[in-house]
Amino acid sequence: MTKQDPTLDALFQALADPTRRAVLAHLASGPAPISDLAAPHDMALPSFLRHITVLEEAGLITSRKSGRVRTCKLAPARLREIEAWLTPYRPLWTREKPRYSQLAKSLYAKPSGT
Amino acid sequence: MTKQDPTLDALFQALADPTRRAVLAHLASGPAPISDLAAPHDMALPSFLRHITVLEEAGLITSRKSGRVRTCKLAPARLREIEAWLTPYRPLWTREKPRYSQLAKSLYAKPSGT
DNA sequence: GTCTTGCTTAGTCATGGGGCTAAGTATCAT
DNA sequence: ATGATACTTAGCCCCATGACTAAGCAAGAC
Incomplete structure (x- = not known):
């Protein structure tokens, strides 16, 4: 109408997927490495990683790699x-x-x- | 993880579009016919109608046709x-x-x- | 050094979303 | 009855999304 808000788009879009909401719920109990997050989801790792990327691009999580492990944590601001x-x-x-x-x-x- | 929730999917998905959020904002000032809702959006009517359908299927709005005019209103429960x-x-x-x-x-x- | 682990990248595929035009139908006005 | 109005349906197009496999790479274990 007046102004677009691409970040709200990405935000809602990121939440419109059960896998991604499950990841958020998981992260609510504290930071976790990718493999921990992926474990409950019957899905190939690359597919799962896409979800992580989407969440991160939406600003809902942050991640840091230390050694060969990437640890994710919730970013509740969004x-x-x-x-x-x-x-x-x-x-x-x-x-x-x-x-x-x-x-x-x-x-x-x-x-x-x- | 444990259980899928397709209705939450549809709900967030419906909100992940600026046109649809604008429609909700418009409807916040009261029920309105399709043509009123469509007017601010530079878009062919059928394209716009799709958005209305998505909102209605997500349960965010309801609509009733009277004569040749379909009137939409917000359904805040969702x-x-x-x-x-x-x-x-x-x-x-x-x-x-x-x-x-x-x-x-x-x-x-x-x-x-x- | 070699092997395993934990991501990561690359490339493919099927489906669905969001846009369009064209044509149809039902009211309402005249 | 004719015509305009307000959707509605049908069909097409393109790109984004969500899944996969296969192969790569860096870090830790032995």
């Missing part, structure tokens, strides 16, 4: 952006009456919906 | 599911210390990360 995107809509389900006009105002204030 | 999915991760950015173990517990309790 999840916070989803929360932020969600915020203007929240009145819609927390109140009985939608209060559309107020909502429109907050959506126009910062065009996070575009 | 947005709430995103909020729910986000919930177990929220401690990660609201506290300084991650408290990984607690988080893992809540993620295993209901496998919303799969």
